[in-house]
Every structure is written in structure tokens, then in C-alpha cells.
Amino acid sequence: RVGASTLLSALQVGMYNKIPGDGREFCVCSSTAVKIRSEDGRNVSEVNISPFISNLPFGKNTECFASPDASGSTSQATNIMEALEMGAKTLLIDEDTCATNFMIRDDKMMELVHKDKEPITPFLYKVKTLSKQGISVILVVGSCGDFFDVADTTILMDSYSCYDVTNRAKQIAASRATNNGALAASRASFGNVTPRCPVGTAFNPNNGKITVRSKALIAYGDVELDLSGLEQIVSKEQTNSIALALQRLTALENGSKMTIFQVLTQLNALLDHEGLEALTNGQFDGSLARPRTFEIAGAINRLRANESFVQLK
Template sequence: ANIIEALEAGTKLLLVDEDTAATNFMIRDRRMQELIAKDKEPITPFIDKVKQLYTEYGVSTILVMGGSGDYFDVADTVIAMDNFQPQDVTEKAQLIAEKYFTERTAEGGKNFGTITPRVPLAHGIDPSRGRKAVKLKVRDVDEVGFGAENIDLSAVEQIVEVGQLRGISKALVYAKEHYIDERLTLSEILDLVMKDIEEKGLDVLTFFPEGDLVQFRPLELAAALNRLRTLSVL
């Protein structure tokens, strides 16, 4: 879900750490494939989609891994850390892949699949509460009160400063007031909001300069919108 969310938001690079990714998401080896047939396993391993992601959508992946050499088969570049120094070992990894065939069956199909653009609906984005047309309350870096709803961003580790969350909450209101019109897709809305910020600064999000907003990425703005429980889309 996080990958599809990032792709819809327009990312061109995924950073994946083996230590924080589920094992069956990363790889299913030949023995596990033999024990549990594909039709019994709903998750398609990333190893069978990562190349398609690049060839079909131009999205690269930097993967930190130390537990499976099966990725040698799909890697364009392999870098090993030797005494904290990076070493290009691509040629060696390719020779190893040729020498030790994995024998696993690819499960990704012929294509990555369609990324369906969604159109947010304005009625599902309501910052009002009581008599206040806009009621926002930022709680540290992991939660924002948006109208009558609480948006839980505790799993969005890229938000590191409370000012970013203030900016994101203001940007949600700004997006609704200016661009959410039941015609524009989420990615188009993100582009327009970020373009306005780039051209006019973060003050474009508020009626007057507030001085406590911090720059954020469109990915985190999308994450906040996607975690708004009242969000409705076409």
C-alpha cells in the first residue's frame, strides 16, 4: 500500500530497507513456493515487481539488503560496504547469480499493473468543527486534528519537524479551497499546491505570514490526505 501511495504521488525513487520490510513481501524462495502455492499466497514478492516498476514507470529502487542474493538477478548495480567504504561489486554479483541459479519461479506476471489515478471529492475533506470553519490542531509530529477528525501520521517517519505538520494541515485546507473540484486527480492537485509553494513560499497557505511552517514534500501531503478517514474519491 505504501508503494502504491508513493507512486500515485509521483515518486521516481523508492528507498527500501530489508530490516523494516516483511520477509514475504521481499522474497519467496523456491522451497516456500513449493510448500505454499501462489494461489494460496496473496502477496507478490517485490523481487518480481521491482524491474517492471523501472521499465514501465521509470521508478528506481535503492534496496538495502544483506539476507538474499536472489536480488542479484534483477539488480542493475550492486554496492557492498567494506569497512564502511562502498565498493561496486556488480560484476561479481552477476557472476554469482550465473553460477548459483535460484530456481525460484517469478510471480509478478508480465506487467507491473495499472496505477489508477483517483479524484478526491471536496465533501470528504472538512476542516470545520462547531462554529469554526477551520479547526486545526497539530500534536507533535504524528497526529493532526483536522476538523472533527484526527489524522494519524505516526507511521509516516519522514515527518521530522512539527512545523512540517503545521504546513501539511494548512496545505490540506488550501488544496480544498483552490484545487479539489471533482475533476483534478490527486497527483495533479499535489503538483499545483507544491508549485504555488515553490513560487510564493509557504505563506501562500495562510492569510498572513505565520513564521512557524516548515517545508514538506508532496509525498507527506498525500500521506496525510490518504489517512483522513472521511476522504472520498472517484
């Protein structure tokens, strides 16, 4: 699979234009494609992760899950649910940056640990149900052939060249015992994506100071906002714009029923009409570049703020 992760890295920025000679001019993807990874320690605010996680110890609610220090599996589930909440139609996933226990669970482990005792429904079991929702998945794997059972197309990377080996993969899958859990789960529904409403007052920077320190780090008041998990941010100029967009949330009225999707769709329309000057009260700022709504949402979701969201029931 030499070259698979490299290809995915090119695809994840495939919605941006490239200069001639870049080498990635024809490596393109949908503007609604979102890179998904695990992210130990990230903040989570009121996200419904129950399609993937349930039966947590001590009865912790996964339909309205919150944590200042999410695990690898809960963070990856959160990243998927937040992407779907914002309208993602393609998920880009590399097993190298995933939580293994979130991705797969073979029949031997199922026999040892009954599903009633296991809180995680593996991603393997959910791929087909996502497809029924019109969500595509591009997944880089090199360690688990169980995904052959659920793959529509299989591409082999050999020395950075692509080969369609779908028929061979299907033959291999048919000749071996299938993952019964995956096949059974594929007939079920995916579950619910619960919309959330940002609470404007939660986004006031405590000391009033906001500094963009790098492409992946914003000092937002006295909070360090880590954006390293948002791999599709490509420049510090985009992060500058994200920091300004965050401040706009403070204008939301108390009790607003606008969801994060609606808020950022409205902002996106404003940027279409007025350009980046919409973030700077009409003043030109050459240090800005336009981010996607997915990355703005990603920053909002990762900000460590008390009671920053309420679910819209």
C-alpha cells in the first residue's frame, strides 16, 4: 500500500485550486469531503455519538455526550458526527490516524466479549448504513481485510501507482468467512444526527485577547484552541479568518434556536456576497484567507467553553 496515505493527503486538499506544476492538479474531491481521525484529549460539547458509542460505564449519556478529554474512540465518533451535522458527504479516513477499537471488531472478539458489554459499534459495521444516507467513505487500510466485505471499490496502491482490484477483493471476501457482525449491522439504520445550537455568551474570550499563534493554534482569551486535528486547514491566513468568525458567535441572542449549520451557512452566504471584509467590518486585511465552514465548525466545536451548545430537540 505504498502511496495510499500520500494519495489521501492529496485528496483531502482536493477542493482547493493548485498552481500549474504542483502535481496534484487532477487530484480533486468534493468540497463537502472531511478528513476524519481520532483526537485523544479533544473537547466535546453535547454531541450525539450514540450511533457509534453506547452503554458507557456509570450510565454516561452518549446521546448528549460531553467531555473535556475525549478518548481516541469517542473523539473519532465525535468527529464523524460533527462532520455529518455540517453536511459532509464524503469522509476521508486513514487507519494510521484512527483508534483501532473504533474501526474494527472481529468475530473472535465478539465471541469473547458480548456486544451488550462492548460500548463501541465499530466503523466497519456502519459503512454500509452511511452509504444508505448518501455518505461516501474513502478509507486507507492495510491491516484488515474485513473491509473487503463492505467495500464497493478497492484500489491497490503499488509504488505510488493505482490499480483497481475490486473483483479480486470481492473474490477473496467470498472465499473466506465473512464478518457476521458487519453484515448484520449493515441492514440496520445508521442512527440520528442531532443538531446543536451554539450559545453566544460562551464564546466571549475571557480576557478579550485573541492571538493566532500558528496555523493550528489560537490563543482565545485564556484558552488554547488546538486545531491540529483539522488537517484540511492549509494556511495560517485561514486560521486568522477562523478566529474572527469565532468572535461573531458572541452576537447570537440568548436562547437562539439557530443551529451551528444554520449559523455557518448564513456566514458562508455573507462571505460569498461581501468577501472576507465581512469579518473585518469592511476593512481590507491581506492576512486573511477563506476557510470552509467545516473548519470553522471544527474550531467552534473544539473550543473549551462552558455550556457552549444546547441540542435542538
